[in-house]
Amino acid sequence: MTEPPGRRERKKAATRQKIADAALRLFLERGYDAVGIRDIAAEADVAVTTLFSHFASKEALVFEQDQDFEQRLTQAVADRGPHEPLIPALRREIHALVRHCTADSAAPIWRMIDASPALRQYEESMRLRHADSLATSIAADLGLPQTTTACRTIARFVIDAYSLAREAPDPDAAMDEIFPMIEAAWEVVCPIPAPTGDRSRPR
Amino acid sequence: MTEPPGRRERKKAATRQKIADAALRLFLERGYDAVGIRDIAAEADVAVTTLFSHFASKEALVFEQDQDFEQRLTQAVADRGPHEPLIPALRREIHALVRHCTADSAAPIWRMIDASPALRQYEESMRLRHADSLATSIAADLGLPQTTTACRTIARFVIDAYSLAREAPDPDAAMDEIFPMIEAAWEVVCPIPAPTGDRSRPR
DNA sequence: TTGTGAAACCCTAACCGTTAGGGTTACGGT
DNA sequence: ACCGTAACCCTAACGGTTAGGGTTTCACAA
Numbered sequence: 001m002t003e004p005p006g007r008r009e010r011k012k013a014a015t016r017q018k019i020a021d022a023a024l025r026l027f028l029e030r031g032y033d034a035v036g037i038r039d040i041a042a043e044a045d046v047a048v049t050t051l052f053s054h055f056a057s058k059e060a061l062v063f064e065q066d067q068d069f070e071q072r073l074t075q076a077v078a079d080r081g082p083h084e085p086l087i088p089a090l091r092r093e094i095h096a097l098v099r100h101c102t103a104d105s106a107a108p109i110w111r112m113i114d115a116s117p118a119l120r121q122y123e124e125s126m127r128l129r130h131a132d133s134l135a136t137s138i139a140a141d142l143g144l145p146q147t148t149t150a151c152r153t154i155a156r157f158v159i160d161a162y163s164l165a166r167e168a169p170d171p172d173a174a175m176d177e178i179f180p181m182i183e184a185a186w187e188v189v190c191p192i193p194a195p196t197g198d199r200s201r202p203r
Numbered sequence: 204m205t206e207p208p209g210r211r212e213r214k215k216a217a218t219r220q221k222i223a224d225a226a227l228r229l230f231l232e233r234g235y236d237a238v239g240i241r242d243i244a245a246e247a248d249v250a251v252t253t254l255f256s257h258f259a260s261k262e263a264l265v266f267e268q269d270q271d272f273e274q275r276l277t278q279a280v281a282d283r284g285p286h287e288p289l290i291p292a293l294r295r296e297i298h299a300l301v302r303h304c305t306a307d308s309a310a311p312i313w314r315m316i317d318a319s320p321a322l323r324q325y326e327e328s329m330r331l332r333h334a335d336s337l338a339t340s341i342a343a344d345l346g347l348p349q350t351t352t353a354c355r356t357i358a359r360f361v362i363d364a365y366s367l368a369r370e371a372p373d374p375d376a377a378m379d380e381i382f383p384m385i386e387a388a389w390e391v392v393c394p395i396p397a398p399t400g401d402r403s404r405p406r
Numbered sequence: 407t408t409g410t411g412a413a414a415c416c417c418t419a420a421c422c423g424t425t426a427g428g429g430t431t432a433c434g435g436t
Numbered sequence: 437a438c439c440g441t442a443a444c445c446c447t448a449a450c451g452g453t454t455a456g457g458g459t460t461t462c463a464c465a466a
Contacts, residue, residue, distance in 0.1 A: 008462050012414070013454080037452060047416045058452065124331060125324040149367065149377045150385075153384055156363040164355055177352045181388035185360075188387045211433050215443070240423060250445050252425080261423065 004090065016054045019044040028108055032062070032116045036177050059122035062113065070130050073158075074137035079139040086138065090158050091179045098175065100163045110166075131159040150189040157182050213361050219257045222247040226264040231311055233264070235319045262325035265316065271298065273333050276361075277340035289341065290389050294382045301368045301378065313369075334362040353392040360385045 003015075006050035022044035026035040037058055041048045055061050076093035077086065101110060113119045135155035139147040161178045208216075225247035229238040240261055244251045258264050279296035280289065304313060316322045336357035342350040364381045371377035 006463070008413075011462090015414085049417080050415055052453065053414075103372065121324060121328045124327045125320075128323075128327060137451090145395065149371055149380045150384070152367055153363065153381050157360060157384075157388075160356065160359040164352065164359065168352055174352045178356050181353070181356055181360075181391045184387040184391045185384035188384045209434070211442075214433090218443080239421090252446080253444055255424065256443075
């Protein structure tokens with residue numbers, strides 16, 4: 001399925017990594033605002049234009065692995081057990097993501113992000129995209145021909161949960177408070193069937 | 204209470220308005236991206252530095268009246284009737300705001316906003332601020348000493364409702380779908396008291 | 407093997423939003 | 437009438453980003 005990548009693609013990936021590493025190192029050393037694009041390019045020993053052919057913006061250098069986030073959410077919907085209801089599956093995944101970025105090792109990065117308005121704003125718009133693709137994924141899972149308002153709504157709520165929990169002083173407690181609210185909202189759309197002889201897949 | 208403004212303040216307000224008008228005119232004429240700050244300043248016959256002393260950024264020229272938005276939401280919470288529950292009051296206000304910006308007269312502006320990533324991103328971060336102050340307002344209304352996770356959550360949900368309804372093909376239908384979900388989420392936090400002899404203010 | 411097209415990369419020069427620095431005018435209060 | 441300062445102006449720059457146009461390096465096939 002995946003061919004062994006040729007020299008070309010390996011070099012490209014190496015360049016990308018070299019840039020990302022240099023950027024992160026400088027950012028943590030001197031602070032996001034104190035590091036210029038030209039500094040990063042010099043440190044990574046590439047041209048500025050090369051840097052921008054790998055990353056769309058300075059902010060994107062910080063959120064290098066954001067496709068992960070998107071994929072993990074959509075897969076949490078698609079790959080869950082055949083009888084697992086939607087919201088708990090999303091809750092597990094969001095919980096894992098929050099724990100991942102509130103870990104001690106990630107703390108300096110998130111401190112930097114929280115300190116920079118530009119980065120916060122960028123993250124916001126990233127989340128909007130994530131909510132959109134989550135909504136699509138949920139609609140597909142429900143067998144809908146297109147994303148409905150309810151799908152979009154619940155997707156937003158779930159993304160809100162991530163961002164609120166991440167910023168909360170006690171992320172676990174925040175999760176425990178937010179997700180029951182999301183559950184309730186979801187039940188308005190897909191009422192849980194009474195535990196009678198109903199064998200259909202829970203929503 | 205409000206003194207008649209002196210010549211100075213009148214001139215300042217006039218300058219601000221002149222800039223905003225020039226900007227809007229040019230934006231609608233040529234498109235947001237095709238108009239430079241220097242163009243706007245020239246059209247308004249002011250220096251670039253003057254423009255930036257009235258507006259914090261190019262995007263802010265488009266969202267001139269955003270403090271309105273924030274105030275109307277917080278006031279919808281604070282100024283509602285003494286027995287009106289929280290969510291319906293917010294629903295009314297959001298509905299009015301959505302109708303206001305989906306009116307035909309506002310259509311070209313919002314088409315422009317939707318077409319520009321920079322403007323969409325700016326609006327997003329505006330909304331985050333609005334959600335924060337709405338959360339504060341809700342917490343105050345509930346007599347809480349500080350904003351809790353539940354307040355922040357419901358505030359986000361309400362702001363989401365605004366943005367989802369605004370973008371929906373049928374904003375009214377979207378409102379009818381989203382707000383029952385928010386009601387349900389809110390009931391998890393503040394269960395509606397049974398309609399017995401309970402005379403306390405509904406939440 | 408060698409030729410060829412394209413991808414990755416480089417450099418220079420600019421564009422555009424935004425800000426610093428430092429000046430002038432005109433209003434408001436004394 | 438005077439002074440402080442708010443509003444305004446100009447010039448020059450900074451920093452992210454892109455256009456234009458060139459060179460190297462790889463993948464693939466003739």
